[in-house]
Every structure is written in structure tokens, then in C-alpha cells.
Amino acid sequence: MNDQCDIVIIGGGPVGLALALALRGSGLTVHVLEARSPEGAASDPRALALSYGSRLLLDRLGVWQDIEQVSGIRTIHVSQKGALGRAVLCASELDVSELGYVLPYPALHHALQQALQASDITYLTAAAVTQLQSEANGAHISYQHGGTDHILTARLAVVADGGKLLEASHPFKVTEYGQSAVITHITCQYPKPDTAFERFTSQGPVALLPYMDGYELVWTADHEQAQQMLQWDDATFLAQLHAHFGDRVGNFTGVGKRSCFPLRLRRAPDTTLPHTVLLGNAAQTLHPVAGQGFNMGVRDAWELAQVILNCTPDALGAEAMLADYRKSRRLDRNAGIRFTDGLVRMFSNDLPLLSSGRAASLSVLDCLPFAKKFVAKRMMFGANG
Numbered sequence: 105m106n107d108q109c110d111i112v113i114i115g116g117g118p119v120g121l122a123l124a125l126a127l128r129g130s131g132l133t134v135h136v137l138e139a140r141s142p143e144g145a146a147s148d149p150r151a152l153a154l155s156y157g158s159r160l161l162l163d164r165l166g167v168w169q170d171i172e173q174v175s176g177i178r179t180i181h182v183s184q185k186g187a188l189g190r191a192v193l194c195a196s197e198l199d200v201s202e203l204g205y206v207l208p209y210p211a212l213h214h215a216l217q218q219a220l221q222a223s224d225i226t227y228l229t230a231a232a233v234t235q236l237q238s239e240a241n242g243a244h245i246s247y248q249h250g251g252t253d254h255i256l257t258a259r260l261a262v263v264a265d266g267g268k269l270l271e272a273s274h275p276f277k278v279t280e281y282g283q284s285a286v287i288t289h290i291t292c293q294y295p296k297p298d299t300a301f302e303r304f305t306s307q308g309p310v311a312l313l314p315y316m317d318g319y320e321l322v323w324t325a326d327h328e329q330a331q332q333m334l335q336w337d338d339a340t341f342l343a344q345l346h347a348h349f350g351d352r353v354g355n356f357t358g359v360g361k362r363s364c365f366p367l368r369l370r371r372a373p374d375t376t377l378p379h380t381v382l383l384g385n386a387a388q389t390l391h392p393v394a395g396q397g398f399n400m401g402v403r404d405a406w407e408l409a410q411v412i413l414n415c416t417p418d419a420l421g422a423e424a425m426l427a428d429y430r431k432s433r434r435l436d437r438n439a440g441i442r443f444t445d446g447l448v449r450m451f452s453n454d455l456p457l458l459s460s461g462r463a464a465s466l467s468v469l470d471c472l473p474f475a476k477k478f479v480a481k482r483m484m485f486g487a488n489g
């Protein structure tokens with residue numbers, strides 16, 4: 105079977121679904137091909153910290169009010185273990201109601217999926233793309249669905265698959281951090297509602313994101329240590345976390361199911377190929393230290409939708425349109441990658457000189473309102489503002 109359409113979105117993760125929703129009602133024929141079943145995302149253990157800017161975009165997509173189980177972040181406390189210096193960012197100082205939000209990946213995915221199922225977009229689940237050929241006359245997408253092989257030809261293919269499909273054929277630049285993140289839900293003695301903690305340690309950052317009765321924990325360590333952390337019994341895990349994080353929320357009292365993700369920076373040198381755009385994690389996979397991955401991906405999706413909606417019908421997928429997209433994302437993308445990578449490199453070590461420099465930077469950030477506003481604005485809205 106060989107079909108044609110205007111746009112094929114490969115991957116119905118949160119970024120691919122956000123793009124599809126932004127194209128609703130455009131008159132373009134859009135197909136989303138998602139490998140998982142409709143319930144497949146329900147078991148994804150990740151919690152996401154969403155920026156205020158992402159909330160505004162999800163509002164524009166009409167899904168924000170349908171996301172269940174969201175907790176707000178009004179204060180972010182940044183510190184480093186074993187050294188002076190800390191910075192506190194508060195929503196009230198920055199004239200916003202919240203700095204960000206914490207929610208489970210499945211809750212976000214569910215709301216996006218529900219909205220898409222009620223739209224004019226063709227959304228196929230259990231449809232795994234096996235090959236993409238980006239050619240001068242269009243993109244040819246091979247996929248399997250219902251036990252049959254299919255081919256779709258599109259004027260524009262959008263790769264939003266998280267990064268696997270082109271892994272072998274595209275010259276991605278990869279920086280291995282040698283770290284994994286152990287994630288889980290924890291409860292503690294003295295939770296501070298609405299306050300997120302980011303603590304830098306020589307083994308990597310540890311983040312506590314306020315969620316419901318406790319925190320979503322992101323604890324980074326080298327790969328071997330992270331594997332050991334998965335094996336610890338609950339009491340050992342909670343005691344070790346207390347020793348590592350310190351006393352800011354008292355003793356840790358409960359821990360949920362633990363999962364582990366290896367971390368690296370993987371970026372495509374070019375986010376376009378003929379008749380093809382790479383989006384979200386497929387374009388750049390970031391360390392979660394600053395919670396930027398989805399936030400950057402949804403800005404990718406929004407900008408791409410604007411470029412598509414503003415181009416003339418015959419320009420869809422043409423080089424001029426692709427160049428407009430690259431230009432619109434260059435500054436924000438490069439700044440986000442540099443910011444995240446810089447944080448990991450600067451803070452994941454215990455060199456005395458760097459430690460003093462970090463202490464000074466955090467104190468300066470804490471004391472200078474304009475510096476705080478600059479950093480907070482970047483984290484909330486990206487470099488394009």
C-alpha cells in the first residue's frame with residue numbers, strides 16, 4: 105500500500121503530539137505514526153518539570169486545563185554540596201504566578217492524545233516506522249501496522265521519535281557524561297510545598313521536584329553507582345539520600361518504584377534533511393539537570409507549526425521553508441544546549457577552584473535581581489523570549 109499526504113509525524117510522544125495539535129484545522133493532511141499502543145505511554149516513569157512558557161503553549165493548544173495531577177513550583181532553591189553559595193528564585197519576585205509545574209509524563213501524554221483523537225488529524229498507534237528516505241522529491245516512510253507493511257510519501261516528514269530511527273545513519277554529536285539518573289517518588293518529614301531543590305554534587309546533580317505529597321526525585325550518579333542504587337532496600341536508599349542531599353526537608357520517609365536512565369548530550373548537527381525536520385529529543389537529547397528537554401521540544405514544535413502555517417502551499421518541505429525553521433530555532437536551541445551542558449560540566453566535579461567560582465556565581469545570582477530575572481526568563485521562555 106502506497107499513500108500520499110502533506111505531513112507525516114514519526115513518533116507520537118509529547119513533542120510530536122504537540123506539533124500535530126498545532127496543525128489542527130489547517131487543511132493539511134497530517135498523519136501521526138506512533139509505535140506504542142494508545143496505553144503505551146501510561147507506564148513511562150518520568151516526571152517532567154514544565155516551564156511557565158510551556159504552560160502558555162499548552163494553553164494555546166487547548167490542553168492545559170485537561171492535564172490532571174499538576175503541582176506548581178513557586179520557589180527554586182539551588183545549592184552545592186560541601187561548599188558555600190546558594191541562590192533562591194521566587195515566582196513573586198519575577199511577576200509570575202508560578203515558575204513552573206511538575207507532572208507525570210503519562211498525564212501530559214494522555215491530555216495531548218485525547219485532544220488529538222478528537223481532531224481531524226490521522227493518528228495511528230501500533231504503527232512502527234522502519235525506514236525513512238529523505239529525497240529531493242519528498243520523504244518516503246515505511247512502517248508496519250496491523251501485521252502489514254505500508255509506505256507513505258509526504259512533502260514533509262517530521263522525525264519526533266526520541267532519536268532512534270536515524271541513530272545509525274545521521275552524524276549525531278554525542279557527549280557521554282558517564283552519568284545515569286535514578287528517578288522515583290519520595291516522601292519526607294518536612295516537605296516544603298511549591299519548592300523545588302536543585303543540589304549540585306561532585307557525582308552529579310540531585311533534584312527534588314515538588315509533587316503531590318512529596319517530591320519527584322532525579323538523582324544522578326555514575327552508571328555503576330546508579331545500578332547499585334536500584335538494588336538498595338528502601339531504608340538504605342532513604343538514608344543514603346539523606347546523607348547525600350542534607351537536612352533541608354528532614355528525613356526521607358518513603359520511596360516509590362525506582363527507574364534508571366543513562367544520560368548524555370546527543371545533538372543533530374543539522375536539524376533538517378531534504379523534506380524532513382528533526383524535532384524534540386530526535387534533534388537534541390539533553391541532560392535533565394535544568395529540566396529543559398520537553399520545554400525545548402515543545403518550542404521546536406510550536407515554531408515549526410508557525411513556519412508551516414505561514415508558508416505557501418507549494419513551499420511545504422522545500423529548502424526555503426526548512427531554512428526558515430532552522431533560523432527560527434538556532435538561537436534558542438544553541439543557547440539551551442550550551443546552558444545545560446555548561447551546568448553539567450561546571451558543577452559535576454569537586455575541583456577547589458571551580459567550587460569557589462561556583463559559590464561566587466550562586467551568591468551573585470542570589471544578590472542581583474536583574475541576573476535572577478535573566479536566568480529565570482531563560483528557563484521559563486528560552487532564548488527567544
Ligand SMILES: Cc1cc2nc3c(=O)[nH]c(=O)nc-3n(C[C@H](O)[C@H](O)[C@H](O)COP(=O)(O)OP(=O)(O)OC[C@H]3O[C@@H](n4cnc5c(N)ncnc54)[C@H](O)[C@@H]3O)c2cc1C
Pocket residue numbers: 114115116117118119120137138139140150151152153154231232233234264265266268269285287322365383384385386392394395396397398399400401
Ligand atoms: C530522567 C529524565 C528526566 C527528565 N526531566 C525533564 C524535565 O523535568 N523537564 C523537561 O522538559 N524534560 C525532561 N526530560 C526530557 C523529556 O523527557 C524529553 O525531552 C521528552 O520526553 C521528549 O519528547 P519527544 O516527544 O521528543 O520524545 P519521546 O518522549 O521519547 O517520544 C518519542 C515517541 O516516538 C515513538 N517512537 C519511537 N520510535 C518510533 C518509530 N520507529 N515509529 C513510530 N514511533 C516511534 C515512541 O514510542 C514515543 O512515543 C527528562 C528526561 C529524563 C530521561
